Structures are given as structure tokens and as C-alpha cells.
Amino acid sequence: METDLWKSIKKPIIGQAPMDGISDAAFRYITDKYGHPSVLFTEFVSVEGINRGITPLLSAFIHHKTKTPTIAQLFGSNPKDFYNCAMIVAELGYDGLDINMGCPDRSVTKKGAGAALILEPIRAKEIVKWAKKGFKDWSEGRKIANLKISAKTTDFISFIQKKYRLSIKRRLLPVSIKTRIGYDKVVTLPWINHLVEAQPAVITLHGRTLQQLYHGKADWEEIGRAATLTRGASIILLGNGDIKNIDEAKVKISKYKLGGVLIGRASCGNPWVFQDKTPSYRQRLEVAVEHCQVFTKMLPDGHFLSLRKHLSWYCKYLKGAAKYRARLMRVKNMVEVNVIISEMLNHC
Numbered sequence: 481m482e483t484d485l486w487k488s489i490k491k492p493i494i495g496q497a498p499m500d501g502i503s504d505a506a507f508r509y510i511t512d513k514y515g516h517p518s519v520l521f522t523e524f525v526s527v528e529g530i531n532r533g534i535t536p537l538l539s540a541f542i543h544h545k546t547k548t549p550t551i552a553q554l555f556g557s558n559p560k561d562f563y564n565c566a567m568i569v570a571e572l573g574y575d576g577l578d579i580n581m582g583c584p585d586r587s588v589t590k591k592g593a594g595a596a597l598i599l600e601p602i603r604a605k606e607i608v609k610w611a612k613k614g615f616k617d618w619s620e621g622r623k624i625a626n627l628k629i630s631a632k633t634t635d636f637i638s639f640i641q642k643k644y645r646l647s648i649k650r651r652l653l654p655v656s657i658k659t660r661i662g663y664d665k666v667v668t669l670p671w672i673n674h675l676v677e678a679q680p681a682v683i684t685l686h687g688r689t690l691q692q693l694y695h696g697k698a699d700w701e702e703i704g705r706a707a708t709l710t711r712g713a714s715i716i717l718l719g720n721g722d723i724k725n726i727d728e729a730k731v732k733i734s735k736y737k738l739g740g741v742l743i744g745r746a747s748c749g750n751p752w753v754f755q756d757k758t759p760s761y762r763q764r765l766e767v768a769v770e771h772c773q774v775f776t777k778m779l780p781d782g783h784f785l786s787l788r789k790h791l792s793w794y795c796k797y798l799k800g801a802a803k804y805r806a807r808l809m810r811v812k813n814m815v816e817v818n819v820i821i822s823e824m825l826n827h828c
């Protein structure tokens with residue numbers, strides 16, 4: 481029997497959407513601490529890359545300690561690649577795996593992965609099958625030592641297990657899918673019907689086609705249509721696209737009878753978006769500093785410069801911060817962050 485993880489999460493589910501280049505361990509830690517979302521996702525990682533032993537990719541799977549269910553996201557086009565990766569994700573202590581069938585990026589779709597899978601429903605269903613098989617065999621005791629994976633990958637897994645003192649309980653973990661309503665045109669119903677046949681635990685649907693990228697408005701009527709299909713199949717449907725605050729999330733969930741929603745961009749620099757809370761100017765700044773500190777501690781090999789965009793997002797919510805933003809966009813280390821934010825705090 482598949483684990484009841486998704487069923488056990490309090491409804492409605494209001495989780496954080498995965499964002500490549502953003503949803504690293506530090507970002508998830510800060511969101512978790514101040515936003516308490518129902519669920520978190522990692523950035524997506526290539527199954528092909530993992531199977532080729534490219535271990536730096538696995539840094540996306542560095543943890544932060546939490547009881548909040550956290551799902552590892554994978555992308556790829558070769559169904560069998562998902563088998564090993566499901567077992568790796570399980571060994572790393574994640575609560576489930578999510579298959580990306582929505583990324584519009586050319587580097588991903590040209591290899592038949594991400595949103596390109598909308599054009600290949602049979603392959604998409606095979607992928608779910610192999611991911612589920614990986615979890616099933618793992619739950620029944622299959623060891624990763626018996627897989628053909630690189631020594632560096634097994635070393636990384638042991639390192640994470642020791643560092644986070646993971647006590648891995650073998651159980652059947654859930655497979656979910658995140659996708660869009662179409663490739664170059666809207667095909668919600670036939671596409672979701674295919675996915676329903678694969679029986680994932682959850683489908684997250686972003687109400688745009690690949691062609692739309694992030695332009696225009698997410699089509700929530702299509703998300704509502706998909707929900708009528710998934711309800712009958714006991715699959716949880718999470719809507720996604722353009723949600724700005726908790727009230728909007730609740731309205732959409734109730735209007736379209738959804739299991740919940742994922743919020744992405746509106747949570748950048750604003751972990752409080754998951755709660756009905758408006759933090760003070762001072763608290764926003766203190767959390768921005770904490771975010772940088774956590775990053776340097778948890779991801780010592782990470783690029784400090786990747787924090788600049790986060791600092792800029794925190795400023796978006798601060799009146800009068802525009803004049804500091806340009807300086808924050810040039811910071812190179814923690815000392816520089818502290819100097820500028822101390823100035824900002826003195827003026828608030």
C-alpha cells in the first residue's frame with residue numbers, strides 16, 4: 481500500500497512550488513520557519529545526470545531539518561532512469577518524488593523532458609511506472625548497493641544520512657507529477673486523463689501551456705476542469721499559477737474544489753505569504769540577513785552571488801528600500817550584507 485503522506489497533510493494544502501535556482505536548502509529553511517507551508521519541494525534535478533554520476537547536481541538535495549514533508553523533484557525522459565533515482569531519493573530521506581512534466585526551458589524540452597512529455601503521454605506514464613517501481617522495490621528491501629550507480633553518489637548519500645542522522649524507514653513513498661495544461665495548445669482533459677491512468681498520488685497543474693511560458697494569466701477554469709477528473713480517481717489536484725496571497729489561495733481552492741495550491745514567485749522574499757501575516761519592516765530585514773547566514777552555513781560551496789536576487793525580492797516589500805537595492809545587488813559576502821542591512825535597520 482502506498483504511504484498516506486499526501487492524504488495525511490492537513491487540507492487544504494498550501495505548499496511552495498519548486499523553483500530551479502531558488503528552492504535550495506536555505507530558501508526552504510526560511511520558508512519553512514516563517515511561512516509553515518504544507519509541503520516543500522526541492523529544485524528539479526536531471527535523472528540522466530544523477531545516473532551518470534554527476535554528484536554536484538545532488539547538492540539540490542541537501543536537507544534542512546524539518547518535519548514539513550519535503551518532496552524531491554526530478555526531470556528526464558528515459559523512464560528507466562527514474563528507477564534508480566527513486567531509490568536514491570528514498571535513501572536521502574525525502575517524503576516522495578515529483579516528476580517535472582511542465583518545465584518549458586529549451587535545454588530540458590529538447591531532450592524530451594519537462595513539458596515535452598505532454599506530447600508523449602505513453603512515455604510519461606512509463607516514467608511514473610518506473611518511479612513507482614523504484615519506490616516499491618526499495619520499500620521491500622532492495623539496496624542501492626545493488627544498483628549501478630557511481631561510488632561518488634553512494635558516498636554523497638552516506639554523507640547526508642550521517643550529517644542529518646537520518647533514520648530511514650523503508651515504506652512505500654508517493655510519486656506525484658507537476659505539469660501544465662498543454663504544450664502549444666490547451667489539452668487539459670485528454671492529458672490529465674492519461675496521467676490519471678498512471679495513478680500518481682498528486683498532480684499539480686500550472687494553468688499555462690508551455691508556449692505561454694510565464695506570460696498572460698494562468699487559466700484556473702482549466703485547473704477546475706482537471707479537478708473533476710482527478711476527484712473521481714482519488715488523486716489530489718493542486719492548482720498553480722499567479723497566486724499572490726493566502727486569501728486568493730483560499731478562494732481558488734474553494735471555487736475550483738481543489739486539494740490545494742502551490743505558490744511560487746509570490747513566496748520569493750516573502751515567506752509569510754503562506755500565512756495571514758504581515759511582518760514588520762525590521763523583521764523582513766532580519767530574515768533577509770538570516771537567509772544569507774543560513775545559505776553560507778548550509779551551502780558552503782554555493783555561489784554567494786545567487787543571494788543577490790533574494791535580497792532584491794526582500795526589498796520589494798520594503799517601502800523606501802529602492803535606494804539600497806542597487807547596493808545589495810552588488811554584495812559579495814556576508815560582511816557587505818550586514819553593513820547595508822544595518823544601515824537600513826537604523827533608518828527604519
Ligand SMILES: Cc1cc2nc3c(=O)[nH]c(=O)nc-3n(C[C@H](O)[C@H](O)[C@H](O)COP(=O)(O)O)c2cc1C
Nearest residue numbers: 497498499500523524658686721722723743744745
Ligand atoms: C525561476 C523559476 C524556476 C522554476 N523552476 C521550476 C522547477 O524546477 N520545477 C517546476 O516544477 N517548476 C518550476 N517553476 C515553475 C513554478 O513551480 C510555478 O509553476 C510557476 O512559477 C507558476 O507559479 P507562481 O505563479 O505561483 O510562481 C519555476 C518557475 C520560476 C519562475
